Amino acid sequence: MSPDGYIPRIVDQELDELIEGLPAIAIEGPRGVGKTETALRRAKTVHRLDDADQYALIRAQRQRLIEGEPPILIDEWQRMPESWDVVRRAVDADGTAGRFLLTGSATPTRKPTHSGAGRIVTVRMRPMSLAERMPVVPTVSLGSLLSGTRPDLTGETDATIVDYAEEIMRSGFPGIRRLSSRLRRSALDGYLDRIAEHDFDDLDRRVRDPHTLRRWLMAYAAATSTTASFETVRDAAATSQGHKPARSTTLPYRTALEQLWLLDEVSAWHPTRNPLRRLAGSPTHHLADPALAARLLGCDADELLAGTTGGPAIARNGPLLGALFESLVTLSVKVYAQQNEARVHHLRTHGGEREVDLIVERGYGTVVALEVKLTSSVEERDLRHLRWLSERLGPDLLDAAVITTGSHAYRRRDGIAVVPAALLGA
Structure with a gap:
């Protein structure tokens, strides 16, 4: 356990390896599994889509999703499925490694227009082993x-x-x-x-x-x-x-x-x-x-x-x-x-x-x-x-x-x- 109470996870090593070479990583898993806490340890900019004020602001100006110092964390991205497409287009324009982290507690019913294949890599996070x-x-x-x-x-x-x-x-x-x-x-x-x-x-x-x-x-x-x-x-x-x-x-x-x-x-x-x-x-x-x-x-x-x-x-x-x-x-x-x-x-x-x-x-x-x-x-x-x-x-x-x-x-x-x-x- 780290001094701030964080318990290191096995998936940390995988994320550290991927973030060094890939532009966007989506961490998926059930609610409460630790996705946000794990992502926050790497993110420099955070957009929380489960926060009503931030959601309203980003809904009005989606460009805000890709603004800020990377890595940019988009937390609970499935609340705004189009955020996936915003990130995918940003990666098409600039494929620099370590730009985006997305966390999601559900697969949205309304799918993004593009799968993100080749741009966004998904990592599964489970409860602790x-x-x-x-x-x-x-x-x-x-x-x-x-x-x-x-x-x-x-x-x-x-x-x-x-x-x-x-x-x-x-x-x-x-x-x-x-x-x-x-x-x-x-x-x-x-x-x-x-x-x-x-x-x-x-x-x-x-x-x-x-x-x-x-x-x-x-x-x-x-x-x-x-x-x-x-x-x-x-x-x-x-x-x-x-x-x-x-x-x-x-x-x-x-x-x-x-x-x-x-x-x-x-x-x-x-x-x-x-x-x-x-x-x-x-x-x-x-x-x-x-x-x-x-x-x-x-x-x-x-x-x-x-x-x-x-x-x-x-x-x-x-x-x-x-x-x-x-x-x-x-x-x-x-x-x-x-x-x-x-x-x-x-x-x-x-x-x-x-x-x-x-x-x-x-x-x-x-x-x-x-x-x-x-x-x-x-x-x-x-x-x-x-x-x-x-x-x-x-x-x-x-x-x-x-x-x-x-x-x-x-x-x-x-x-x-x-x-x-x-x-x-x-």
Whole structure:
């Protein structure tokens, strides 16, 4: 943490590299993730479009957007979608590096007239990963696993399943996680209430019945880390009288939540170089932060650990804590993968006979496979899907690892890595 309280983010390194060579960078992600604070540390001129006075002034004179000492930050640019085009034209006229930073908490319904391709580069910012949250220096980097050298692994942590349960509840939103438990619950409730009361309106999408949206979000939260169909999620959102929301209602919900960056699903992997048979195409469901899922389901860390949580009935393998732990690891791996210019998918066969939680792909068809297990020790049955994948991919499988709640990082004799979640970094 810096003297002013700023917690360094992994994305800082990416931004510093890009701003040295590119004229305009857009930082996108859910509200409260830290985009503005991160951008302010680099900006010399700031235009806040969520400030009514500044908005009115710039609406009257759009040229003001590109005036001032660079880097020029345009905060919440989506409130004035044409600001994207103003920046794009300014970059066409002068492509000097480090001129503009744009931050946005939503993809606007009314698109800019030009995509900005080749002029404005978009960087995704997510809630804080475990490496950014915990007082542990990671000893295993995703980059080293992607190297294909299968290095020896070391490292020890005293983080336990209790710590991970508490991290789920603390949230990865910087402004929320520093609060007390009571205030944190209120802040998360307020965050969720704002979605229906304000954020949907900002996208010109009216929520006729906030209770229906809340029920659908609860059902989606219950489906965390599963590939449940959206019809299954809709069924789980039914009232006690059996009335479920119409498909014509829930489809716009999903679209709007994606625009707000609140859904962060993991897409199915479909290899091109080494095709596998009968792979399913459904995504794995995740909210932007597993703390949102936990709050929607009304559970706390003690209830997660005791396995006494309720919520809508969605079939899953194992307890809710396991699903939320997988979601926390998935969030972290996505942050690390972005730093390594890699993509994250999951693998599942149609019948569910084989599945691998996370497939990290960099380059053309070469991957690292990760299984997430809510356990401190690894048993042979935890490895069967990784071994199956290794047999089929051969050298295209750069490395394979089980991410656990254990205390030591090491590599087994069969070559599979075992890594405590707290010891994995970028």
